[in-house]
Amino acid sequence: MPRIALITGGNRGLGRATAQALIDTGIEVIYTHRGDPGEKIDAVALPLNVGDLGSYAGFETELRGVLADRFGRTDFDYLINNAGVGHAGKIADTSVEAFDEMLDVHFRGVFFLTQRLLPLIADGGRIVNLSTGLARFTGEGVYAAYASMKGAVEVFTRYLAKEVGPRGITANVVAPGPAATDFGGGALRDNEQVRAHIGGVTALGRVGEPEEIAGVIAAMLGPGTGWVTGQRIEASGGMLL
Template sequence: MTPTSLVALVTGGSRGLGKNMALALARKGIDVLLTYNSQQAEAQAVVAEIEQLGRKAAALQLNVGESQNFAGFFAQVQAVLRNTFQTDKLNFLINNAGIGIHAPFASTTEAQFDQLVNIHLKGPFFLTQQALPLLADGGRIINISTGLARFALPGYAAYAAMKGAVEVLTRYQAKELGMRGITVNTVAPGAIETDFGGGAVRDNANINQFLASQTALGRVGRPDDIGGVVAFLCSEEAGWVNAQRLEASGGMFL
């Protein structure tokens, strides 16, 4: 089947940064298949927004913490690629879906730790592995990390440790997939005003003010600060960027 367009798979695309990434990709002329965990209505609203931009879009349910369901998910992906996008290949994979758990190191439970492993490390590891047969040669993989893998704020030991592992994984993926012309990079956002982790950065004025004071540009981030970075890494201009960690934090804790 001859591809008629470029298609990106964005996990967690129904809200927050994932939604912004999906829309930024669409504005670059890329069709988008996004996933949602529970927010189907929100996901369909994003699909409608993308279609209003003149691109094709679709949404599928996926819990990235349940890797046992990935084979069935990719059977659905194949059908959607064929029926909605008239292609049999993905060009871009953005591993964005995730949750935030704020817990001091001393009181982090094993259940919290395991949940973070499943969603932030095991999920992207095996989701990407199973996506490889559908990913076109010369494609792009973008893993989403966090500024917390570079600087440390109390309460994020487990979460940041998973993201640090993702950054190492990115380099290994780049090394092993380079023979197919596939680049793999990490985008590490700083503090962003979204509902992530309960919306503390957005809704707590004291937290917002503190983080803004520690950022060279004098404010915390907004979703629009991140989507364009991901879209850039999917562009021809970024073809020689590989195995890199690109922090988009406005210069936090310099």
């Protein structure tokens, strides 16, 4: 029976790198996107706006159809809550609209999509929620709202781990540090001055690559991490230690 992972926001960035990493290990992948599925890979792409809770019923119906028709199953094994949106700004400058969008995607979406999908996750499965290194360090000090949402996700994950533990399901957080993706406008990927600055405050002396974060997420789904649950694993290259 194939192992199946569902990744939200798997069309680009860390989500796409994670999808490819899992495919490379023989895991079947279903990923969500908000209208652009990205470059074609050997996976099933389903549209979903994680911030729109009213769309979950239709998404669940479509997901059940894919599980039955393509894989001959009624459940899946791994949920990776990766979808995200970022707005930088000092507390004094953060708008209600930007705050609410991040709240909908990063916390309400993670909480209620997980709630909706729990009956479809196989016993013995794994859940990985994405946080951020910015929940530990403040960096440039312009991500208070974004990091606060991720801090809420970390608390949620501990409670989730306790609740799903009797089913043999683990729930953990992977908290990436700065990685070279298009997130936040792509400065960490494209701006050499920004990259050099980050490298200067990181133990390993450089910005991370998406594949390195994907490798950590994949490891949390592997056979050697089944005794780890309710934990936060930071993959930041030792930033601001």
